[in-house]
Amino acid sequence: MSWSILRMLRENPEELKDSLRKRGMDESLVDRAVELDTLWRKLKRQVDEIRHIHNKLTQAIAKERDPQKKSSLVEEAKRLIREREELEKRLRDVEEERARVLLSLPNIVHPSVPVGPSDDYNVPIRFWGRPKVYIEHVELFKQQTARYGFNVEYEVIDWKPVGHADMLENVLRLGDTAKAAEVAGSRFYYLFDDLVWLDFALLLYAIDRLTSKGYRLVLPPYMLRHKAISSVIDLQTFEDAIYKVEGEDLYLIATAEHPLAALYMNEELFEDDLPVKLVGVSPCFRKEAGAGNRDLKGIFRVHQFHKVEQFVFAKPEESWQILEELISNAEELYQGLGIPYRVVNVASGELGLPAAKKYDLEAWMPAQGRYRELVSASNTTDWQSYRLNIRLVRRDMRREFVHTLNSTAIASTRTITAILENFQEPGGTVIIPKVLRKYLEPFEKAPKEVIEPASKRMVK
RNA sequence: GCCGGGGUCGCCUAGCCUGGUAGGGCGCCGGCCUGCUAAGCCGGUGGGGGACCACCCCGCGCGGGUUCAAAUCCCGCCCCCGGCGCCA
DSSP states (O other), rough: OOOOHHHHHOHHHHHHHHHHHTOOOTTTHHHHHHHHOOOHHHHHHHHHHHHHHHHHHHHHHHHHOOHHHHHHHHHHHHHHHHHHHHHHHOOOHHHHHHHHHTTTEEEEEEEOOOOOOSHHHOOEEEEEOEEEEEEGGGGHHHHHTHHHTOOOOOEEESOOOOOHHHHHISSSSEEHHHHHHHTTOTOOOOHHHHHHHHHHHHHHHHHHHHHTTTEEEEEOOSOOOOHHTTTOOHHHHHHHHHHHTTSSSSSOSSHHHHHHHTTTTTTTEEEOOOOOEEEEEEEEEEEOOGGGTTTTTTTTSSSSEEEEEEEEEEEEHHHHHHHHHHHHHHOOOHHHHHHOOOEEOGGGGGGTTTEEEEEEEEEETTTTTTEEEEEEEEEEEHHHHHHHHOOEOTTTSSSEEEEEEEEEEEEEHHHHHEEEESOTTTTOOOOOOOGGHHHHHTTTTOSSSEEEHHHHHHHH
């Protein structure tokens, strides 16, 4: 059994360096890792040798009947222990440092990932839908489509769509971020009435579609121990995103991906039982510490939202095909809703340490004139499973690490922003996507076809 | 939260009292045997080091301690089961 990154570190460190370079990371980290690994192996050999001698002595003591000889053997053993302990301390120190360095290594960038430091280097690979483009945004739109060689059909509109934040607070008056800021802080929100129904309908829609495809429905823990959560994310994400519960070894999840990945921590999965396909639903809590002032208005970037998440444990030879399946599942959901989008192949510098490759699905936002991220689908290969110690057992009992993959299905608040912008009429009425109808129908007070602006509701 | 019982190889289980190389069953893989299958027999089936050979080290929920030697004795923690208490 071996971890792909350690194997590459020993067999082909140059290739590993290349992978770090693509991410804009310091490649000397690899030299440091090789150095520590070599030293560790050397010390391990020495310690094992002494342990072996000591074990032999111990066995001799057990058999020795002559008390005189016995006590001299015990003295000999004691002396050996002192010698051993010194080396063991060095081994422990090196081992600790080696583990720290190994765990700080990023996943190996897949050859198909575009190389570049920022999302400017993301490469759009597919477009879907007929975006509504405000007349003054046409140039902006072309920069996001034609520039990459795609001829995307669009509808020019001559009225300026209201941004989702204004829709929420002023046109529909179904959200209150000011009051939420007063009682909880910025990036929190109260949603009311129709938007709450919409939130739940979106979740049910995603759950319904994915369970129909054979994904197993899971309601996971919303908090995890440090050991579990730190095994599935990198340090930067931990610091930027994760809330800690005071006085307890518990952390709020930032996505269902975290508890779903941890579902099989320290367990073995048999080859014949893979792939394991899960669809989790949970609230997500995020500090957004690195976000600065970005998206401060509205509910696009918030500390708390609901999300339906796809998660798969897979055999290494099938994981790349499953990544395509995950993004394709997500695309089907947004096609069903009728939200125009593009799929981008995320550049090496924006992957995050766990992912070997990542697709984002970005929805067209008519008020902003930009494609914005709604979905992220990643193949993390064995980066998470190595840390979580989740192994794949082959038919002949050989062990490997499984591959893990994750993808958003629906993130409630972001999808609501896309609906508010894409399906608003000039008068402020929002048309509800038809696929959501069956998830609203059972409820007397839920909206069915449209969400009316506040002005119209007053008239009624 | 308190009291009691428990956690051993993928699964089940012995060993713990009385410290001295962790044994058996199931499952799985390979081989033998066999018209075929089954049964039977033999071997393998945790992690690491190593010319990846021989061989060696580590491993019994986690972490410490005692000892030449710990699954076994001692201390702390986690989890599971049962009872009591509390509770949406």
